Amino acid sequence: MNPNPIIGVVYHWLGGFASGSFYVPFKAVKKWSWEVYWLFGGIFSWIIAPWVLALIIVPHLVQVLASQPFGVLGWTFFWGMMWGFGGLTYGLTMRYLGLSLGTGIILGLTALFGTWIPPIFEGTIGAKLHTIPGQVILIGSIFALMGIALTASSGLSKEKEMSLEEKRKSIEEFNLKKGILVAIFSGVMSSCFAFGLASAAPISVTAQHYGSPLIWSGLPQIIVITAGGFVTNLVWCGYLLKKNGSFGEYFGRVKVLTREAAAAGSAAPALDPSDGPLLSKTADMTSEVRAPRMPLISNYLFSALAGTTWYFQFFFYTMGESQMGRYKFSSWTIHMASIIIFGSLWGIFLKEWRNTSGLSKFLLGMSLFTLIVSTLIVGYGNLLGVQIGGH
Numbered sequence: 001m002n003p004n005p006i007i008g009v010v011y012h013w014l015g016g017f018a019s020g021s022f023y024v025p026f027k028a029v030k031k032w033s034w035e036v037y038w039l040f041g042g043i044f045s046w047i048i049a050p051w052v053l054a055l056i057i058v059p060h061l062v063q064v065l066a067s068q069p070f071g072v073l074g075w076t077f078f079w080g081m082m083w084g085f086g087g088l089t090y091g092l093t094m095r096y097l098g099l100s101l102g103t104g105i106i107l108g109l110t111a112l113f114g115t116w117i118p119p120i121f122e123g124t125i126g127a128k129l130h131t132i133p134g135q136v137i138l139i140g141s142i143f144a145l146m147g148i149a150l151t152a153s154s155g156l157s158k159e160k161e162m163s164l165e166e167k168r169k170s171i172e173e174f175n176l177k178k179g180i181l182v183a184i185f186s187g188v189m190s191s192c193f194a195f196g197l198a199s200a201a202p203i204s205v206t207a208q209h210y211g212s213p214l215i216w217s218g219l220p221q222i223i224v225i226t227a228g229g230f231v232t233n234l235v236w237c238g239y240l241l242k243k244n245g246s247f248g249e250y251f252g253r254v255k256v257l258t259r260e261a262a263a264a265g266s267a268a269p270a271l272d273p274s275d276g277p278l279l280s281k282t283a284d285m286t287s288e289v290r291a292p293r294m295p296l297i298s299n300y301l302f303s304a305l306a307g308t309t310w311y312f313q314f315f316f317y318t319m320g321e322s323q324m325g326r327y328k329f330s331s332w333t334i335h336m337a338s339i340i341i342f343g344s345l346w347g348i349f350l351k352e353w354r355n356t357s358g359l360s361k362f363l364l365g366m367s368l369f370t371l372i373v374s375t376l377i378v379g380y381g382n383l384l385g386v387q388i389g390g391h
Helices: 004-023 034-057 061-068 070-122 125-129 132-161 164-170 176-189 192-201 201-209 217-246 247-251 259-263 295-320 327-350 358-388
Strands: 253-257 278-281 284-290
Touching: 004 295, 004 327, 004 358, 034 070, 034 217, 034 247, 061 201, 061 217, 070 132, 070 176, 070 192, 070 201, 070 217, 070 284, 070 327, 125 132, 132 327, 132 358, 164 176, 176 192, 192 217, 201 217, 217 295, 247 253, 247 259, 295 327, 327 358
Parallel strands: none
Antiparallel strands: 253 284, 278 284
């Protein structure tokens, strides 16, 4: 079956919707520390969903992976670990900047590095840009970067207009300086997922050899990349669980200072009046108490929903990439633009823009328009590549 870039763009939009939406269920998680819900959701994102979907859809999945050279699996896993640092700090950026501004900065850098560095590294960038389809795709990428810049500008305009109290009401841990630094790091490291996909290309070829249709052949790639990301996140979240004593939150328990520690001059955190009796005393002068009002079942469900939703961005990404033809490297631009579009729409829905000026809203509207146009231009460039063979 011949590639169909029009359908590919639609798949990328679906992937962008999944990515732009995945953090929303986390907002329904109550009384869990960040590392608690992030790790539990990540188990679904990086392990359960990739394996379950691939086992159902891809024929002979285990054989496909087992037949790969160590170098292919090793480099793919490595890039997954590097990408894991970006995914890890993506969550921190949402905490400090909110969906609109945080998503704009991170994905702008990710789009730039993830789209163009792989073909530059492979030495194919010159040949691609000497064709009409490649030049059209370049124009679309420029529009995407313009749209991302407008998104960041609208976010900065919004933050300048809001009081600190308003910022913290919509984004409880708002911190502009810290958030931008984290966002830059996250954006650069997040682009490593694109490098992982490039390294994992032989896995897709093998999957087709074992009978997988082209449209599903990218699913085994995700398993290896996200496994690397899981290791990075597991190490960091495990450290935070130990440091903060937050592991007990998985069982509805919270850690507080003992009466002895409080009497010694330490300020004990306030507890819900309905919290249960003291359970155990530890060497660090803290105690575990029951927190009956901690909604454990809904916390687990919403975290699992967030993690599974996150995975579907790359489920649809690989489907979209399979339809883009010779210029599939441009899929990364469409994906990033789509994420920002839907992330910004969620920011509007969650009333992050409620008390902003007409200028901020105008900039946001222009950014959304420019990003949508960019995906259409890039899609058209890929369509030309299919129709005229890239010449």
